[in-house]
Amino acid sequence: MATGRTHRPATRSRGIPEATVARLPLYLRALTALSERSVPTVSSEELAAAAGVNSAKLRKDFSYLGSYGTRGVGYDVEYLVYQISRELGLTQDWPVVIVGIGNLGAALANYGGFSARGFRVAALIDADPAMAGRPVAGMPVQHTDDLEKIISENGVSIGVIATPAGAAQQVSERLIAAGVTSILNFAPTVLSVPDGVDVRKVDLSIELQILAFHEQRKAGEEAAAAGSAPAPSAPSGDGGVADAPGGAGAAPVAAVEPPAGRAAAALRKNGPEGEVPAVMPA
Amino acid sequence: MATGRTHRPATRSRGIPEATVARLPLYLRALTALSERSVPTVSSEELAAAAGVNSAKLRKDFSYLGSYGTRGVGYDVEYLVYQISRELGLTQDWPVVIVGIGNLGAALANYGGFSARGFRVAALIDADPAMAGRPVAGMPVQHTDDLEKIISENGVSIGVIATPAGAAQQVSERLIAAGVTSILNFAPTVLSVPDGVDVRKVDLSIELQILAFHEQRKAGEEAAAAGSAPAPSAPSGDGGVADAPGGAGAAPVAAVEPPAGRAAAALRKNGPEGEVPAVMPA
DNA sequence: TAGTGTGAACTTTTTCACAGCG
């Protein structure tokens, strides 16, 4: 993302495509599972299935790492685990701090998979003085005042932000000033960070909205297709999704105000073009 | 992902690129913030900055939705909020169930932004009988036995899985059989689902591993560049990241076993090619 | 005049298909 791709063509031909990097952890997980079952080798086909990708893509991905397979046989599981781990930088362990120990932060702190693979929670940090010293996941929560000290004393370069949205930008600035160069952001905000700092975000509501988009599309197509293709097992008798039966009394009210005023002018421009049913203001 | 792109070219030219769909929630959030500050219009430049993308991309994205801007002026905030909301299917509200009320599930249930934008938590479900009836986020946890009933009675089409990895596949199957067609998966597993079901995954450890990759790369480049480019404010005197000063005594031990046995054979093939320092077995 | 909307160029990612090797 902010990995300054333009001004340095990587130390040689060592440029692994970003899309590939993003899949390596997937392969690694699948391989680890195989390793635990003492499976000695896998074919690209099998491994791809386990990782949920297609085999051509997997082979191409691996080809960026080197020729680690054996033609006619497949890949040596242990060896590949090692190579991918190394490529991902998991042969060393990374101290990580979690900032914001609310519901989510605490859940993250308790998450086992954290320490499992090369990461170590070095500290939990929260701005609430009442939290200070209280143990979460067997570790005392420390106060934000000590953030800089904690970062530098532990050589932390990866920070996890689980604060409310309002605090996230400021926290990121302090983390970065203290030496952090990679941030995993759970707060629903866009962080602006200097070049050379990587940010990845995890956002529940964005993911849900993407699903809603596809869900809506499905509902539309289903309706259009009438009774031809079998609907994927519609629940009760009614239209299924578009109209939520009032469980807790929350009727399907429009969650968003229809436009009015100056918006109406813009609206006129396109008019209620096809696809738009109901909800559209009169 | 599993959106069967091959066997139906979408109902016309209504094909909004997936990459664009993934950004719409971002724009929506930025627009909502502007709306709350009663800003009437924004330029692509301003909005793009707020959403953390560049303006050309934003304009292109919007062009897939229609011509909603005004040349020389910009976009009407309210109107755009409405259009994007509609496009994403947020003008109706979507009942959602959360399965797996552990640390994470509870955190999700408590997450405000959930209900804020078109989503309503219809039920919390857990397999642990001890959890049944206990209130979480002001809502009684229900037992997995009633999963199917809950789904169909509430017309739920979106499910969130926050169970341990081992349970996730089975839970997804039950959800799908009961009528769910979109799943947000927090469990660290690949779910295999039938065509027509969308799955999005959120995976902490994958994100961290991707960050570690870039972090490692940075450390490498930094070392290579010697004292030329100024390191992004190195904490204490030493090399910064590659070597974590023993805070809690956890030295940077190799987290992964070096290969051996049959792996060694494969190793010989490539030999200890350049880039690989230390850690490599003798 | 300021800023949208968009063809066209370019980049990245995916897929195909098959030569080549153990």
Add this chain to the structure above:
DNA sequence: CGCTGTGAAAAAGTTCACACTA
């Protein structure tokens, strides 16, 4: 023979740059 490794083609996504218009 079976399966990897990879060029080459196709598709998807991004960026450029400018005509156009409110």
